[in-house]
Amino acid sequence: MAEKFFITTAIPYTSRKPHIGNTYELIMCDAIARYQRLLGKDVFFLTGTDEHGLKIEEAAKEAGITPQSYVDNITGELKNIWSIMDISYDKFIRTTDDYHVKAVQKIFNKLYEQGDIYKGEYEGWYCTPCESFWTETQALSENGEHICPDCGRPVQKSKEEAYFLKLSKYQERLEKYIDEHPDFIEPEARKKEMVNNFIKPGVQDLCISRSTFTWGVPVEFDPGHVIYVWIDALSNYITALGYAVDEKGELYQKYWPADVQVIGKDILRFHTIYWPVILMALGEPLPKKIFGHPWLLVGDEKISKSRGNAIYADDLASHFGTDAVRYYVLSEMPFLQDGSITYENFIAKFNSDLANTLGNLVNRTVAMINKYFDGVIPKSTVATEFDADLISTVEGGVKAVAEKLDTFHVADACDEIMAVLRRLNKYIDETMPWALSKDEDKRDVLGTVLYNLIEGIRIAATLITPIMPGTAKKIESQINAEGTANIIVTTWQDAEKFGLEYVDGAKVNAAPEGMFARLDEKKKLLEIFGEEAMNAPKTEEKPKKEKKEKKAHKEPEYPAEISIEDFCKVKLICAKVEACESVENSDKLLKLTLNDGSGTPRQVVSGIAKAYTPDALIGKKVIVVANLAPAKLRGVDSNGMILAAGEKQADGTEKITVSFLDDSIKEGTIIR
Numbered sequence: 223m224a225e226k227f228f229i230t231t232a233i234p235y236t237s238r239k240p241h242i243g244n245t246y247e248l249i250m251c252d253a254i255a256r257y258q259r260l261l262g263k264d265v266f267f268l269t270g271t272d273e274h275g276l277k278i279e280e281a282a283k284e285a286g287i288t289p290q291s292y293v294d295n296i297t298g299e300l301k302n303i304w305s306i307m308d309i310s311y312d313k314f315i316r317t318t319d320d321y322h323v324k325a326v327q328k329i330f331n332k333l334y335e336q337g338d339i340y341k342g343e344y345e346g347w348y349c350t351p352c353e354s355f356w357t358e359t360q361a362l363s364e365n366g367e368h369i370c371p372d373c374g375r376p377v378q379k380s381k382e383e384a385y386f387l388k389l390s391k392y393q394e395r396l397e398k399y400i401d402e403h404p405d406f407i408e409p410e411a412r413k414k415e416m417v418n419n420f421i422k423p424g425v426q427d428l429c430i431s432r433s434t435f436t437w438g439v440p441v442e443f444d445p446g447h448v449i450y451v452w453i454d455a456l457s458n459y460i461t462a463l464g465y466a467v468d469e470k471g472e473l474y475q476k477y478w479p480a481d482v483q484v485i486g487k488d489i490l491r492f493h494t495i496y497w498p499v500i501l502m503a504l505g506e507p508l509p510k511k512i513f514g515h516p517w518l519l520v521g522d523e524k525i526s527k528s529r530g531n532a533i534y535a536d537d538l539a540s541h542f543g544t545d546a547v548r549y550y551v552l553s554e555m556p557f558l559q560d561g562s563i564t565y566e567n568f569i570a571k572f573n574s575d576l577a578n579t580l581g582n583l584v585n586r587t588v589a590m591i592n593k594y595f596d597g598v599i600p601k602s603t604v605a606t607e608f609d610a611d612l613i614s615t616v617e618g619g620v621k622a623v624a625e626k627l628d629t630f631h632v633a634d635a636c637d638e639i640m641a642v643l644r645r646l647n648k649y650i651d652e653t654m655p656w657a658l659s660k661d662e663d664k665r666d667v668l669g670t671v672l673y674n675l676i677e678g679i680r681i682a683a684t685l686i687t688p689i690m691p692g693t694a695k696k697i698e699s700q701i702n703a704e705g706t707a708n709i710i711v712t713t714w715q716d717a718e719k720f721g722l723e724y725v726d727g728a729k730v731n732a733a734p735e736g737m738f739a740r741l742d743e744k745k746k747l748l749e750i751f752g753e754e755a756m757n758a759p760k761t762e763e764k765p766k767k768e769k770k771e772k773k774a775h776k777e778p779e780y781p782a783e784i785s786i787e788d789f790c791k792v793k794l795i796c797a798k799v800e801a802c803e804s805v806e807n808s809d810k811l812l813k814l815t816l817n818d819g820s821g822t823p824r825q826v827v828s829g830i831a832k833a834y835t836p837d838a839l840i841g842k843k844v845i846v847v848a849n850l851a852p853a854k855l856r857g858v859d860s861n862g863m864i865l866a867a868g869e870k871q872a873d874g875t876e877k878i879t880v881s882f883l884d885d886s887i888k889e890g891t892i893i894r
């Protein structure tokens with residue numbers, strides 16, 4: 223019997239349409255679920271919606287509809303976005319579902335009967351948007367105001383009769399559990415945050431009911447109270463599987479405990495303290511892992527409807543396509559630090575990774591097989607000097623991607639996939655099939671090269687299945703015309719072996735659809751924002767005077783100190799200058815073509831023409847800022863920056879000296 227794998231997402235509030243940050247979580251879990259299915263596991267992927275609470279009651283009132291209609295609308299909208307984003311969940315739970323409401327009441331009753339819940343009086347500070355109570359000390363800000371320590375918004379003083387969960391009783395057991403299960407909370411840094419800031423200082427009993435609003439699950443034996451939204455929401459993970467205290471459905475028996483529960487960093491406290499205590503009190507096993515992901519920011523701002531910067535996945539998909547959105551958010555979200563999205567960066571990444579690296583590779587290979595072999599995939603009969611390295615890079619790439627996905631480093635998995643694709647592109651440059659095609663004696667070599675490319679693409683298609691399932695299918699249909707080849711993109715095991723034998727006469731698609739055509743940044747931005755918005759001055763645009771000062775070599779304002787994490791965001795690598803020429807109409811700029819070890823030449827424009835002639839630079843090793851956002855200088859694309867010293871002269875100008883590296887350092891070497 224296949225090994226089971228149970229994965230859950232947080233259940234988003236239905237107080238508003240989910241934005242791209244909430245959607246990221248679904249995409250990430252979907253990628254993990256699809257990967258685990260490729261491994262052959264029996265996967266159960268649960269998601270749903272959190273539909274109770276004051277905030278929803280208020281939003282419905284404002285909209286002039288019942289809370290039920292309100293959440294029906296939002297859940298409908300959310301499900302539509304999940305469907306656009308190809309989220310392959312196995313079950314969708316709504317906290318307003320009858321079976322869930324009944325099970326939550328049973329959970330509450332059991333905990334009350336066994337003395338883990340007691341009635342008391344609550345006096346504290348309440349944050350409506352976060353549905354959280356805070357104590358005096360927690361809510362008091364430095365300037366004497368009372369604010370929510372999570373979101374920073376004002377809180378209201380509130381005093382009422384309420385039920386409490388005896389968290390304090392479980393403090394020691396919880397600490398011991400976390401100690402004995404080092405993988406329970408991940409990433410490690412977040413675990414430390416939780417343990418040191420919330421658990422070690424002592425957990426206080428938690429208020430778990432409200433009597434000032436009605437949109438919630440009523441306490442069965444005290445109907446003036448509704449069950450506070452977190453007990454209701456957290457229970458979804460087991461009620462969805464048919465858990466109802468005295469009944470434990472088949473799904474529950476099979477899938478619980480969860481293998482991983484994925485949530486955002488802001489709700490880690492609820493999942494690593496309250497949730498384990500509820501399960502301990504119920505006598506049920508704890509999930510194997512709680513994984514807290516960082517947040518997506520828009521530029522460097524928090525996504526919020528009130529700031530007007532909310533971006534929605536359905537809008538993005540209408541401009542870029544589902545898979546590009548999936549790829550972009552997954553590849554841009556680091557493991558620990560927050561990720562940032564902007565339209566400009568999206569377009570640049572679309573062009574470099576999806577159009578240039580992936581689309582081109584598939585389009586070129588299929589076109590060459592059509593051109594040179596009438597569409598029939600050739601066999602490998604000889605070997606070229608480049609094969610061994612290609613094959614070991616592809617096979618190594620499969621291992622690396624698996625390792626990254628096993629540990630939820632999804633963005634790193636995307637990088638590994640791109641490295642495999644870049645290696646395949648480099649193989650085309652190395653073997654030059656167009657030149658081989660001109661020599662009849664080299665036909666075997668040409669066939670071998672194209673076979674190897676198809677093999678690499680087949681494997682890459684499996685690797686990208688979790689990230690871009692639609693694209694993987696498209697690739698499959700390009701390289702396996704109407705099922706003529708036995709090329710199957712279905713299991714991870716198939717991807718581990720380079721060198722499958724295809725049936726005789728297996729064909730690629732004769733009229734392939736191009737994949738990921740390059741985007742023109744200006745046109746795309748115009749399509750998204752419209753003419754008017756494009757012409758309006760951007761709020762962050764600095765007045766002209768400041769810009770001029772910058773040109774006069776105003777020193778950048780460096781912070782007194784930065785963290786090592788901040789420094790590590792800058793990717794510095796060694797590159798060799800392969801070609802160099804001056805930029806038309808500019809006496810300052812040089813255009814350099816660099817070999818950065820990736821296999822794809824990198825073009826960088828640098829303001830060093832006054833200090834160097836092009837010839838003086840060719841063959842030199844330089845340091846490149848490799849992950850700098852692409853820019854256009856005098857209309858020429860620049861992907862990165864070369865490091866140089868700028869020594870201030872008495873006349874205010876700068877004397878520029880490029881930082882050259884020793885020739886023995888290999889292209890692509892990381893510099894720290």
Ligand code: ME8
Pocket residue numbers: 231232233234235242243244245246247272455456484485486487488489516517518519525
């Ligand atoms: O917290 N980037 O719902 P929610 C990435 N109902 N993730 C983000 C994000 C961002 N900018 N903003 C929010 C709730 N999230 C509760 C959950 S679970 C029993 C109850 C994540 O709609 C957030 O961290 O506020 C959470 O994991 C999920 O989106 C839903 O957030």
